[in-house]
Amino acid sequence: MKKEIATFKINDRPYEVIVTSDMTLYELLRNLHLTGTKRSCGVGECGSCTVLVDGNPTLACSTLAIAVRDKEILTIEGLSRGAQLHPLQQAFVDGGAIQCGFCTPGMILMAKALLDENPTPTREEVKEGLGGNLCRCTGYVKIIDAVMASVEKMRRGDS
Amino acid sequence: MVQEFSVVGKRAPRWGARDIATGTAKYVVDIELPGMLVGKVLTSPHPHARIIGIDKSGAEKLPGVEAVLTFEDIPPKLFTPNRHDLILYHPENECKDMQVISDKARFVGDRIAAVAAVDTVTAQKALELIEVKYEVLPPVFDPLEAVKPGAPRVHDFAPNNIALHLKFPGSRGDVEKGFQDADCVIEETFRTSKQLVSQLEPCACIASFGPDGRLTIWSPGQSAFLQRRKLAEIFDMPEGMIRWITPHVGGSFGKFGSLSIEPVCAALAKKTGKPVKIEYSREEDSSRTETRQKYVATGKIGVKKDGAITALQEKLVVDGGAYFSRNSTTTMANMGSFTGLYRCPNVAAEADCVYTNILTTGGIRGYGNSEAMCVLEQLIDRAAREIGMDPVQLRLRNIKRAGDPDSKGLRMETCTLEEIIRLGAEKVGWAEKRARKKGEGAKRYGIGMAIMMDLSGAHPSCIQHRNAYIKFNEDGSANLIVTAYDMGQNLCGTCAQIAAEVLGIRYEDIHIVTGDTDITMFDTGIGASAGLYQVGHAVMNAALEAKKQLLDRAGKKLGVAADELEVRDRRIYLKSDPRRGISVAEVTKQATYNFEGEHLNISGKGSFSPTQSPPPFAAVFAEVEVDIETAEVKILRILYVSDSGRVINPATVEGQVEGGIAQSVGYCLTEDCVINKETGILESDNFTTYKIPSTLDIPEMEVILYEAPVPSGPFGAKGVGHGTTIAVNPAIANAIYDAVGVFVTDMPATPEKILEALRRPSGTSSGIVS
Numbered sequence: 065m066k067k068e069i070a071t072f073k074i075n076d077r078p079y080e081v082i083v084t085s086d087m088t089l090y091e092l093l094r095n096l097h098l099t100g101t102k103r104s105c106g107v108g109e110c111g112s113c114t115v116l117v118d119g120n121p122t123l124a125c126s127t128l129a130i131a132v133r134d135k136e137i138l139t140i141e142g143l144s145r146g147a148q149l150h151p152l153q154q155a156f157v158d159g160g161a162i163q164c165g166f167c168t169p170g171m172i173l174m175a176k177a178l179l180d181e182n183p184t185p186t187r188e189e190v191k192e193g194l195g196g197n198l199c200r201c202t203g204y205v206k207i208i209d210a211v212m213a214s215v216e217k218m219r220r221g222d223s
Numbered sequence: 224m225v226q227e228f229s230v231v232g233k234r235a236p237r238w239g240a241r242d243i244a245t246g247t248a249k250y251v252v253d254i255e256l257p258g259m260l261v262g263k264v265l266t267s268p269h270p271h272a273r274i275i276g277i278d279k280s281g282a283e284k285l286p287g288v289e290a291v292l293t294f295e296d297i298p299p300k301l302f303t304p305n306r307h308d309l310i311l312y313h314p315e316n317e318c319k320d321m322q323v324i325s326d327k328a329r330f331v332g333d334r335i336a337a338v339a340a341v342d343t344v345t346a347q348k349a350l351e352l353i354e355v356k357y358e359v360l361p362p363v364f365d366p367l368e369a370v371k372p373g374a375p376r377v378h379d380f381a382p383n384n385i386a387l388h389l390k391f392p393g394s395r396g397d398v399e400k401g402f403q404d405a406d407c408v409i410e411e412t413f414r415t416s417k418q419l420v421s422q423l424e425p426c427a428c429i430a431s432f433g434p435d436g437r438l439t440i441w442s443p444g445q446s447a448f449l450q451r452r453k454l455a456e457i458f459d460m461p462e463g464m465i466r467w468i469t470p471h472v473g474g475s476f477g478k479f480g481s482l483s484i485e486p487v488c489a490a491l492a493k494k495t496g497k498p499v500k501i502e503y504s505r506e507e508d509s510s511r512t513e514t515r516q517k518y519v520a521t522g523k524i525g526v527k528k529d530g531a532i533t534a535l536q537e538k539l540v541v542d543g544g545a546y547f548s549r550n551s552t553t554t555m556a557n558m559g560s561f562t563g564l565y566r567c568p569n570v571a572a573e574a575d576c577v578y579t580n581i582l583t584t585g586g587i588r589g590y591g592n593s594e595a596m597c598v599l600e601q602l603i604d605r606a607a608r609e610i611g612m613d614p615v616q617l618r619l620r621n622i623k624r625a626g627d628p629d630s631k632g633l634r635m636e637t638c639t640l641e642e643i644i645r646l647g648a649e650k651v652g653w654a655e656k657r658a659r660k661k662g663e664g665a666k667r668y669g670i671g672m673a674i675m676m677d678l679s680g681a682h683p684s685c686i687q688h689r690n691a692y693i694k695f696n697e698d699g700s701a702n703l704i705v706t707a708y709d710m711g712q713n714l715c716g717t718c719a720q721i722a723a724e725v726l727g728i729r730y731e732d733i734h735i736v737t738g739d740t741d742i743t744m745f746d747t748g749i750g751a752s753a754g755l756y757q758v759g760h761a762v763m764n765a766a767l768e769a770k771k772q773l774l775d776r777a778g779k780k781l782g783v784a785a786d787e788l789e790v791r792d793r794r795i796y797l798k799s800d801p802r803r804g805i806s807v808a809e810v811t812k813q814a815t816y817n818f819e820g821e822h823l824n825i826s827g828k829g830s831f832s833p834t835q836s837p838p839p840f841a842a843v844f845a846e847v848e849v850d851i852e853t854a855e856v857k858i859l860r861i862l863y864v865s866d867s868g869r870v871i872n873p874a875t876v877e878g879q880v881e882g883g884i885a886q887s888v889g890y891c892l893t894e895d896c897v898i899n900k901e902t903g904i905l906e907s908d909n910f911t912t913y914k915i916p917s918t919l920d921i922p923e924m925e926v927i928l929y930e931a932p933v934p935s936g937p938f939g940a941k942g943v944g945h946g947t948t949i950a951v952n953p954a955i956a957n958a959i960y961d962a963v964g965v966f967v968t969d970m971p972a973t974p975e976k977i978l979e980a981l982r983r984p985s986g987t988s989s990g991i992v993s
Contacts, residue, residue, distance in 0.1 A: 099253035100246020102473070104423045105505040109910035112423060140246035153244040157236045160874030163711030163882065165243030166423040166473030172244065191918045198910060200421050200474050201711045203881030204918045206874070 070133040074098065075142025083129045089115065089122070092129040093139060100140035100169050104198070111197030114170035115139045121177040140169035143176070151214040152176055161210035163201030171197045175211045184219065187212060229791060230723040231938050234874040235730045238709060238716035239471065248471045251427040251441050252502055259429070260289055262491045262501035263346040264484065265336040266511060267328030269359050270580040270903025271375060274326045274335065276356035282338060285352060287345035290494040293336045293353075294326040297490055302457055304482040304513075305548040305585070306449040310685040310747050316387055318547035320378055323457065323486040328357070329377050329545035330580050331903045332511040339491040339499045362580035362903050366519055366542035369579050377545060377578035384578040386547050391537075391558040391572035393632055398523075401534025401569030405525030407609045409602055413522070415594040416895035416970045417542070418515040418886075419907070420587055421915050424473020425508035430488040431498035438465045438489060443472040445480040445708045446748025447740050457486050458493070469738040475710040476588040476886075478513050480750045481548055509908040513585030514896060515593075516553055517542040522561065522598040526606045530620035532567045537598070539574035542581070549586035550576040552684065556591025556751075561599050563630025564676055565621040581898055582905060586750060588886070589948035592630075592677055597970060600673035600953035604960055613657065614957065615648050618674060629838045630676060631683060636837055639866045639931045640674060643842040646929060647672070647864040651844040661962055665852045668859075669962025671845050673953035676838040677946030679936070680753030687753060687833055689761035690744035693722060693769045694826040697815045699793060699808030700732040701769065706746035707737050707758050712944045713875040714754040718762040720871050721937050725766035726773070727790030728807060744828075752942020755871065757833055759937040764829025772825045777810045837933040837941045840866040845922075845954040849962040851981060854974035856892060856959060858922035861951060869932040869939030876943050880926045883947020889916045891952040895971050 066085040071078060072092070079096060090113050093101050101124050104112035108126040115124050116138040143150045149157065152172050162168050171194065178185060178193040185193065190211045191204075199207065242248035279291040301319040308317035324334050336353050340346035361375045368374055369384040377384050402408050429441040438460065444450050447467040455462045472479065484501050491499040503511065518539055525534040537558060543550040554574045562570035607614040622640040629635045648654070653670070661667045680687050691705040703722050709715045719733040737743060749758065770790065777795040778785040781803065789798050796804030814823045844862040849855070863880050870876050893914045897907040907913035914920075932939020952970075960966055965980035967973075 097255075098246075099249070102250075102424070103252075104425065104473075105910050107505075107909065110423070110505075140244075144245055149241070149244065153241075156244050157240040158234075160234065160237065160878050162237050162240045162243050163713070163878055164423065164472060164474040165239075165248060165711065166250065168243050169246050195917050195919045198423065198915060198917060200423055200476075200886070200915060201882045202878055203883070203885035203924065204921050205881045205924055206878055208918065 070130060072133055072137060073135065074137040075139060085130060087129045088125055089127040089129050089132055090124040093124060098139050098141055102166050102169055104166060111174060112167050112170045114174045114197065116173055116177055119177065119180060121174050138173070140173060143172065151217050152211065155210040155214035155217065159206050159210040159213055161202065161206040167197060167199040171199065171207060179215060184215060228724055230720045230730050231871050233720070233872065235716060235720055235872055237713040237875065238719060238735055250424055250471045250473050251429060251443060252424065254429055254441055254470065256429065256431060256498040259498040259500055260339040260341060260495060261343050261346045262337060262339045262488055262499040263350055264334055264487055264501065265350045265353055267331060267333045267335050269328055269357055270331050270362035271360040272328045272357040273360060274355060275358045277336070278354040279336065281352035281354065282349040285345065285349050287341040288338060288349045289497065290339040290491050291336065291349065291353065292324060292490055292494060294322065294324045297323045300457055302453060303548060306446045306453065306480060306748055307549065307552050307685060309449050309452060312684065316389065316551035318386055321546045323490055330582055331905065332582060333545065334487060337487045337491055339495050364579055364581055364898060364900060364903060366540045366577040366579055369577050370540070370575060377580060381578055385575050386543065386578055387551055387576040389551065389554055389574045389576065391562065393559060393562060394571040396569030398534045398536045398569045398571045402523070402525040405533040406528045407606055408523065408525045409605050409609065410521065410523040411602060411968060413520050413598050414969045415518045415520065415597050416890060417517040418587065418890050418894050419509055419896060419913055420476050420478045420514065421913065422474025422476060422478065425505055426483050426503040426512050427501065428484050428488040429498060429500045430485065430492035432492050432496060436464060440465065440467045440485055440489065441470060442467070442485050443475055443479045444469050445475055445710065445750055448745050449748050450482055450485065451740055453482055454485060454489060458489060467740045469708060472708070472710040477586045477590060477750055480748060481513055481585050483512050505910070506908040509913065510582060510905040513548060513583055515587040516550065516584040518557070518594045520594065520598045522602050524602045524606050526610055528610055530610065530612050530617045532565050532621045534569040535562055535567050537561045537572040541574055541576045542579055543576050544579060544581045544583040546583045548583055549590070550584065553586050553590040555684065557595040559630040560592040560595040564599065566623055566627065567621070580903055582896065589945055592675065592946070593949045593952065596673060596675050596949050596953050600950065601956050601966060604671065604957045614672060615644060615653055619644060631678065631836060633683065633836060636835065636933050636935060637931050639929060640676070640840050643840055643864040643866055643929050644674060646927065647842040647844050647862055650927065651862045653844070656846070665850050667849050667851055667962040669847050669849060669958040671954050671957025671961050672843060673950040673957060674842045675946060675950040676840050677942065677949060678751055678836045678838055679756035679942035680833060680836050681751050682833040682836045686747060687757055688745060688747050689757045689831040690746060691758070691761040691765040691829050692744060692826065693765045694824055695769065695811045697812045699728065699806065699811045700734060701726060701728065702734045702736055703762065704736040704743055705758065705762060706743040707754065708749050712754065712879060713872065714758060717755055717871045717875055718759055721759050721762050722766045724938070725763060726770055728793050752839065752945035754942070755940050756837070756936050756942050757831055759940060761829045761831040763937040764831060765827040766829070768827030768829060769825055772823065772827065773807065773810060776814050776823065776825060777805055780805055780810065780813065835935040837868065837935060839941045839943050839946050841946060841950050843950040843954040845958040847955065847958040847962055849959055849977070851963060854977035854981065856972070858888060858955060860923045860925070862925045864927045864929055865943065866929045866931050867943035868936050868941035870928050870930050871938065871940050873928060876928055877926045879944040880947050881924055884924055884951050885916045885921050887948050887951030888921060890948065890971065891955045892971050893973065
């Protein structure tokens with residue numbers, strides 16, 4: 065297995081890591097003790113491992129680490145500013161959108177990508193946008209509600 | 224008088240929600256221990272085979288491999304992964320038929336060997352180097368085939384593969400006479416679907432032996448103390464030598480009420496002397512861990528023209544899969560539910576619990592009752608059509624009332640079935656929509672409904688013991704130390720709301736300590752919606768004791784008797800003169816740093832063992848549109864009226880209902896194990912081949928919480944989560960029946976099966992397909 069030293073920028077912090085050519089981004093994050101990114105299916109069917117790479121939603125389980133070297137990677141650990149939660153995180157907490165929580169990090173990052181591209185989506189557009197992120201607990205109602213609530217909050221500018 | 228609460232009834236955030244939303248919450252897979260090995264399990268590729276030779280030398284020689292275990296390395300002790308044999312009043316129906324690693328494979332996925340190695344790649348390679356010689360035996364996959372003479376025998380001790388014949392002890396009256404007295408008798412055989420749990424966190428476990436010989440397990444679980452006792456028996460250890468830690472749990476829905484891979488993981492840790500983690504992939508989780516039972520259920524109903532139900536009978540063949548696990552209690556729950564929902568003088572039920580060479584089953588959310596209502600609530604609608612009565616009216620004619628026995632035979636404190644049926648029918652516009660034309664084009668509209676009564680724990684069949692402990696901190700906050708398994712249903716949070724309400728402090732003043740058998744007190748495990756009703760009650764009792772100490776202390780300080788005081792909003796005050804008082808924090812600080820020789824850590828211990836199991840109720844209304852050309856079913860709307868007693872946290876209760884609706888939509892329309900009829904391989908083992916509903920598949924939902932406090936509950940609360948999967952499935956099926964006039968008896972109701980039913984000439988076999 066080919067090994068090399070590669071640099072990564074994860075949550076605004078630089079890392080220099082020895083990676084193998086077959087290492088996934090999920091495995092890289094785990095090696096760096098960033099365990100907030102969850103793996104549920106391992107093959108890109110469920111969206112649980114969604115992280116943002118240069119702002120684009122990316123499935124960490126199905127992406128080679130080496131393919132995202134030197135790119136801006138955002139995981140759930142990098143979303144809040146200190147104790148100040150991102151409006152999406154706050155809306156998920158306040159709105160009862162979290163049950164077991166295993167889908168939550170991927171769901172929140174997918175929603176962030178969605179809102180970055182379209183800051184005022186309709187409910188249908190949110191449903192559509194989160195269609196690839198599975199949840200077995202909530203029935204999605206409160207997740208969609210939370211995204212819509214944070215849209216409203218961000219629109220008012222009181223994040 | 225309306226009681227006013229400070230914390231109860233509020234939409235407080237789920238316990239631990241901030242940790243989860245920031246990615247800091249730890250699940251088993253997130254825990255790393257120094258020197259930890261990777262464990263992997265070799266499973267049988269054959270559905271039925273005896274091992275006649277096994278050579279592990281190649282695997283053992285591989286550098287990095289630290290242990291290879293086969294049946295030869297582990298004492299052949301039999302156990303059942305299900306916990307109920309330890310708590311049932313009559314455990315004689317339970318069956319110990321499983322080994323940690325067996326010399327016989329009974330399904331594709333049965334454990335044959337296990338390895339521990341320094342990393343995943345080495346562990347995987349080691350599995351491939353184990354040479355197993357199988358004597359392949361003929362398998363049996365269908366429960367009706369399994370009971371025929373000459374069928375392959377899954378377990379030697381079970382002739383005809385019947386693990387257990389159960390006659391429902393609550394049978395009453397004379398069903399034959401009841402059917403004779405009826406004006407209309409309908410009998411139908413259904414096959415319910417074998418639903419995969421599909422919790423998002425795949426099964427995982429860590430086991431580690433300390434230098435003192437104590438074993439620590441990290442595993443999701445709904446029943447750590449009983450699971451610990453099971454491990455203790457398997458490994459011949461005292462219970463106190465095992466510590467079971469339950470971190471955050473990524474969904475369980477009943478599955479982790481049974482042991483899964485903990486015994487294997489512990490065996491590997493014992494052999495190597497190092498911590499071992501086993502982490503299943505999605506496919507491994509799907510194909511190796513417990514699923515819902517598939518029932519071949521024949522239901523029979525007799526009704527008079529005026530709608531009175533004269534007799535109900537159920538005959539079940541329960542496909543439990545390769546091991547017995549939860550089959551007796553789930554089947555009893557089924558029969559109790561089928562015969563217990565309606566007033567009926569003549570009821571009878573019996574079941575054969577059958578072994579087959581497929582994936583083992585367990586006690587999954589709504590167990591027994593979901594499958595029973597799939598049959599009963601569809602029969603009700605067919606009977607209604609036969610006698611020309613509205614299905615709502617037929618139900619109202621026969622439902623039980625307060626004071627009647629519930630499905631377990633316990634006298635009901637409250638029964639709101641009539642209220643919630645009427646409320647739902649009015650809200651949904653039943654009369655108008657039911658009369659509406661079905662449409663003339665391809666798209667046909669239909670509306671259906673179903674009801675259910677469930678339970679709040681396993682009383683009176685099992686012992687149910689709960690304990691909680693509360694201790695105040697100096698600052699007036701309190702730690703709640705409690706065994707309250709939180710798998711997403713926010714049991715910890717709702718318990719904290721109960722404690723905060725009693726103690727007159729804020730929700731955020733309660734710090735929860737949970738998930739560690741070394742710290743929290745004994746508990747018999749949760750399931751069947753026991754959590755809030757039972758654990759919540761122990762918490763309430765602990766809080767009442769702590770409150771007594773708090774007010775005693777405050778009374779001394781204020782120079783008044785404790786019973787003259789009340790506490791609210793973090794302040795203790797005289798009931799007769801609320802301006803006179805003292806803050807909680809002042810009392811707790813003074814009691815802690817006491818220079819007068821009267822130190823007291825204000826605290827309270829509470830226990831609870833139930834004498835009731837008050838049923839939550841639901842009335843569910845479904846509106847659908849069925850395309851008669853493609854048989855595609857579009858669910859337009861679900862209206863769910865729920866009575867779970869006092870609502871401690873509306874967001875939590877709504878979340879339980881909404882989640883239950885989504886699971887039921889899958890259960891009704893798409894979800895079932897696809898098992899290859901030749902190879903026995905589970906072909907639907909991932910999210911592409913086994914579709915659970917996504918945001919795009921869920922209908923519009925409206926949840927109405929009909930709040931009827933039950934006297935025996937903490938603040939009047941009952942259970943909720945277990946029952947939310949029960950009535951939605953038949954409500955949708957009845958709506959399809961209303962739309963296009965056909966039933967699918969072989970669930971789930973996929974477009975293929977609906978089309979097949981539609982193509983049958985009307986008038987012959989009522990357009991039924993099975």
